[in-house]
Amino acid sequence: MTITEVSKKFDLSQDTLRYYERIGLIPSIKRNKGGIRNYTEEDCRWIEFIKCMRNAGLPIEVLIEYVTLFQQGDGTIEERKMLLIEQRKLLVEKMESMKKTIERLDYKIERYEQWVVTSESELKR
Template identity: 80%
Template sequence: MTIAEVSKKFDLSQDTLRYYERIGLIPSVKRNKSGIREYTEEDCMWVNFIKCMRSAGLPIEVLIEYVTLVQQGDETIETRKEILIEQRKDLIARMEDMKKTLGRLDYKIVRYEQLIVEKEKTLRRPED
């Protein structure tokens, strides 16, 4: 696949894909004779993984460390697992914070709806 096709498939800009490759998040993508990137299915799996992890809030630095460890081989499996466990804990904590924020927003919305109903009652004309 070309960079344009991968960009469209994963809804990431071509600049983002180039950046991810430059900083080592995506292992080097092979190029054809003309120097055009040719993404393999494995490259696309990396793009999908990185996009998923970024949307979960994992920092670039953590992902670079993770990808570097993957490239070092099976002797890093335990370390990689620990990174994912730690990031999972962080994500759960952020989700709990978001749930609290959602509850506060819901409360405020209900209060505004109650105020609007009360205000509308005062605007009604008394029956003749």
């Protein structure tokens, strides 16, 4: 696949894809004889993984560390697992915090709705 096709498939700019490659978030993309990037299915799986993790809020530095460990081979499996466990823990904490914020917002919204109903009934009197 060309960079244009991959860009459209994953809704990422071509600049973002080049940046991810440059900083090591995705392995170097092979190029055809004309120097055009030729993304493989494996490359696309990396992009999908990185996009998913970034959307969840994982820092680029953590993802670079993960990719670097992955490229070092099976001897880093335990380190990669621990890295993912730590990131999962942080995401769960973030979700709990967001859940509390949503509950607070729901409470505030309900209070405003009650205020509107009360105000409307007083106007009718």
